[in-house]
Amino acid sequence: EFFPAHAAISSLRLRAAYGEGGDSRPYEAAVQTFSGRIVPTDSADALPVERTREIEAGVDVTTFEGRATASATFFSKHTEHALIEGPGAQRVVTPAAKWRAHGIELGIRAQLVEARRFGANVALTFTGVENQVTSVGSAGTTLPLGYGIVSGYPLFGAWGQDFVVIDSDKDGVITPAEVIAGPGRHFLGSPVPTFEVGLSPSLVFARALTVSAL
Secondary structure, eight states: OOSOTTOSEEEEEEEEEEEEEEOOSOHHHHTTTSTTOBOOTTHHHHSOOOEEEEEEEEEEEEETTTTEEEEEEEEEEEEEEEEEEOSTTTOBEEEEEEEEEEEEEEEEEEEEEEOSSEEEEEEEEEEEEEEEEEEOGGGOOOOOSEEEOOTTSOTTEEEEEEEEEOOTTOSSOOOGGGEEEEEEEEEEEOSSOSEEEEEEEEEEETTTEEEEOO
16 A cells, blocks of 8 residues: 555545636627627627636645545636726727736644544635736726726725815814815725635534534
């Protein structure tokens, strides 16, 4: 056998995968949500479809005769030719945006108690994900209000309006009339969590009933 009978490691598995995906729908169907925008003519033949490439690698290790398992997974994803609305009054939709995402997930599962009528297990997971828009083509860097696609920031990141406060009567009390919208906008954060930790304990009774919590 690969591992000795009394080795601390019971099994070791390495994982790797690569995949590509694209949107095979007609270009006009892909932009049906962009109501009122201009879609270039003959776009189904002249413009490329959105394409995503992803690589994933991981390892699983089982120790102490199956009582504990540790896993680690890394992924990296790149998307190109994504649809984006161009600047100006015409607001032409073009497949010019690019973005990437990468992350890691770590997991530990352990069997704490194993008796004839009772068992106890616990699972701990850690997930970290980061994504970033790497290019918007000629669309420029117009900052949105709400959610939008901005180069150098997370995909569909949240943006807020800057405000200026002027205490015109110098009384130290700010009224709604003394708060006006400023000229700029600032980044508020990613629309999805970039860091997550999960703990899931479970109890087994008589090998017939399992009670778990998330």
